[in-house]
Amino acid sequence: xxxxxxxxxxxxxxxxxxxxxxxxxxxxxxxxxxxxxxxxxxxxxxxxxxxxxxxxxxxxxxxxxxxxxxxxxxxxxxxxxxxxxxxxxxxxxxxxxxxxxxxxxxxxxxxxxxxxxxxxxxxxxxxxxxxxxxxxxxxxxxxxxxxxxxxxxxxxxxxxxxxxxxxxxxxxxxxxxxxxxxxxxxxxxxxxxxxxxxxxxxxxxxxxxxxxxxxxxxxxxxxxxxxxxxxxxxxxxxxxxxxxxxxxxxxxxxxxxxxxxxxxxxxxxxxxxxxxxxxxxxxxxxxxxxxxxxxxxxxxxxxxxxxxxxxxxxxxxxxxxxxxxxxxxxxxxxxxxxxxxxxxxxxxxxxxxxxxxxxxxxxxxxxx
Amino acid sequence: xxxxxxxxxxxxxxxxxxxxxxxxxxxxxxxxxxxxxxxxxxxxxxxxxxxxxxxxxxxxxxxxxxxxxxxxxxxxxxxxxxxxxxxxxxxxxxxxxxxxxxxxxxxxxxxxxxxxxxxxxxxxxxxxxxxxxxxxxxxxxxxxxxxxxxxxxxxxxxxxxxxxxxxxxxxxxxxxxxxxxxxxxxxxxxxxxxxxxxxxxxxxxxxxxxxxxxxxxx
Ligand SMILES: [Zn+2]
Numbered sequence: 001x002x003x004x005x006x007x008x009x010x011x012x013x014x015x016x017x018x019x020x021x022x023x024x025x026x027x028x029x030x031x032x033x034x035x036x037x038x039x040x041x042x043x044x045x046x047x048x049x050x051x052x053x054x055x056x057x058x059x060x061x062x063x064x065x066x067x068x069x070x071x072x073x074x075x076x077x078x079x080x081x082x083x084x085x086x087x088x089x090x091x092x093x094x095x096x097x098x099x100x101x102x103x104x105x106x107x108x109x110x111x112x113x114x115x116x117x118x119x120x121x122x123x124x125x126x127x128x129x130x131x132x133x134x135x136x137x138x139x140x141x142x143x144x145x146x147x148x149x150x151x152x153x154x155x156x157x158x159x160x161x162x163x164x165x166x167x168x169x170x171x172x173x174x175x176x177x178x179x180x181x182x183x184x185x186x187x188x189x190x191x192x193x194x195x196x197x198x199x200x201x202x203x204x205x206x207x208x209x210x211x212x213x214x215x216x217x218x219x220x221x222x223x224x225x226x227x228x229x230x231x232x233x234x235x236x237x238x239x240x241x242x243x244x245x246x247x248x249x250x251x252x253x254x255x256x257x258x259x260x261x262x263x264x265x266x267x268x269x270x271x272x273x274x275x276x277x278x279x280x281x282x283x284x285x286x287x288x289x290x291x292x293x294x295x296x297x298x299x300x301x302x303x304x305x306x307x308x309x310x311x312x313x314x315x316x317x318x319x320x321x322x323x324x325x326x327x328x329x330x331x332x333x334x335x336x337x338x339x340x341x342x343x344x345x346x347x348x349x350x351x352x353x354x355x356x357x358x359x360x361x362x363x364x365x366x367x368x
Numbered sequence: 369x370x371x372x373x374x375x376x377x378x379x380x381x382x383x384x385x386x387x388x389x390x391x392x393x394x395x396x397x398x399x400x401x402x403x404x405x406x407x408x409x410x411x412x413x414x415x416x417x418x419x420x421x422x423x424x425x426x427x428x429x430x431x432x433x434x435x436x437x438x439x440x441x442x443x444x445x446x447x448x449x450x451x452x453x454x455x456x457x458x459x460x461x462x463x464x465x466x467x468x469x470x471x472x473x474x475x476x477x478x479x480x481x482x483x484x485x486x487x488x489x490x491x492x493x494x495x496x497x498x499x500x501x502x503x504x505x506x507x508x509x510x511x512x513x514x515x516x517x518x519x520x521x522x523x524x525x526x527x528x529x530x531x532x533x534x535x536x537x538x539x540x541x542x543x544x545x546x547x548x549x550x551x552x553x554x555x556x557x558x559x560x561x562x563x564x565x566x567x568x569x570x571x572x573x574x575x576x577x578x579x580x581x582x583x584x585x586x
Contacts, residue, residue: 051572092438099445102408107453333408
């Protein structure tokens with residue numbers, strides 16, 4: 001094995017939603033994962049307020065960078081690169097991170113790598129289970145995304161097989177928690193109640209699982225409405241709402257569809273590994289059912305520890321380190337935050353022109 | 369002394385280098401929608417024009433607004449991070465003060481007003497080009513028309529609303545060169561500058577957009 005000191009030392013910055021994350025990795029080794037969250041400030045609104053998140057990122061950035069460097073025990077001048085989430089995400093929130101990363105890379109005279117948030121969610125597993133198998137099948141589930149992605153090379157080739165056609169899985173958890181008066185965010189609290197409930201108590205619908213439905217797409221909007229109606233009917237009838245059973249049955253409907261489709265995608269594509277990432281991957285029932293179904297299908301399951309599944313800077317650093325290791329082109333100083341950066345673009349390489357000519361650069365001038 | 373000054377609180381993305389006695393180089397571009405893309409290349413250009421590297425800078429000066437938030441944060445986050453990486457002090461200057469200083473108005477009183485969007489202006493009153501009286505505020509022009517009546521008014525906010533500001537004049541936007549000159553003057557006089565923290569003047573719109581966290585393109 002190569003001397004680990006030869007592996008790229010990269011600092012990653014993540015601000016696509018409500019977590020200000022700064023992580024530091026050396027190759028596939030995690031050195032620091034500092035996160036400042038503004039989730040408490042959003043709780044009373046029942047969801048992430050973009051302007052509140054952006055303000056919090058600005059305040060938290062410098063202290064979080066300082067903390068990450070201290071935790072990692074490295075000096076900024078020894079870094080081999082600065083990576084940052086360029087998208088997708090909340091536009092104003094992304095822009096704070098991109099501004100910080102550009103200034104930091106410029107001041108330290110280091111290359112800058114604008115990377116894709118979704119590819120980072122996949123790449124983070126290298127910090128837990130070593131280099132990603134190629135290809136890797138990934139199920140990404142969070143408040144912002146629910147996608148099945150197939151990657152041959154996480155720095156250059158990520159193919160979307162399917163995604164949600166309406167709500168993200170995590171959004172459905174938040175919405176049902178709100179209807180049940182359990183607060184925000186909904187994922188952890190529903191997981192907790194569900195452990196004491198019966199997942200078969202109520203037969204909630206499994207969206208997009210009919211024979212003619214898109215095999216890898218998801219839909220959670222119908223489920224959400226159906227659960228809300230069921231709860232409202234109970235209340236209208238003056239009956240108590242069985243929170244534990246509702247939680248367990250709702251959660252089962254979500255994770256049943258997620259795992260069923262993910263396993264099917266692995267079989268159809270002949271992939272023997274499944275990676276699950278994103279905040280919803282912290283759900284205990286999703287982890288258990290995925291384990292059970294993967295074992296049955298002869299698929300190796302890779303799920304990072306919960307703290308690496310939620311948004312963090314380490315995942316951005318992990319992908320940045322891979323960009324350095326594979327000699328991918330760095331981004332240029334006019335890198336912009338792209339709230340709808342396509343999942344097919346794992347990073348945003350710079351253009352070949354001088355800075356004087358940036359105004360002439362069109363899409364066609366970009367490296368492939 | 370070598371100050372790097374920047375401001376993104378108005379539609380201008382403006383950067384300047386100041387050596388304590390004069391502006392060494394500067395760049396100003398007006399594009400309200402591309403602060404994020406334009407700022408770092410502008411810093412790079414201003415340094416290259418002066419034949420200097422960023423590590424020669426002994427302090428950073430940043431306009432703290434008030435200004436539309438998204439653009440304002442680009443300058444503040446950049447200044448903050450330069451300070452962190454270089455280990456140099458970061459000084460805040462009220463963006464309206466930079467405009468007042470650049471106005472060239474000798475006597476007073478006068479008003480500076482920038483565009484706060486939503487049919488409002490960010491504004492403040494000045495006794496002279498260096499002396500603000502009171503804190504900056506955000507208001508509808510019609511609501512302050514009586515208060516500013518008969519006063520010359522500087523900035524895009526004044527030019528936009530001639531009914532409230534009949535004696536409106538340029539410059540429209542702040543320049544980092546004037547911000548730097550003002551900061552250099554105050555530092556030389558031993559004055560304290562502001563903390564580099566944003567002047568938002570409004571509470572955030574506390575609305576969770578529909579599909580608030582959906583970031584995957586459909
Ligand atoms: Zn995410």
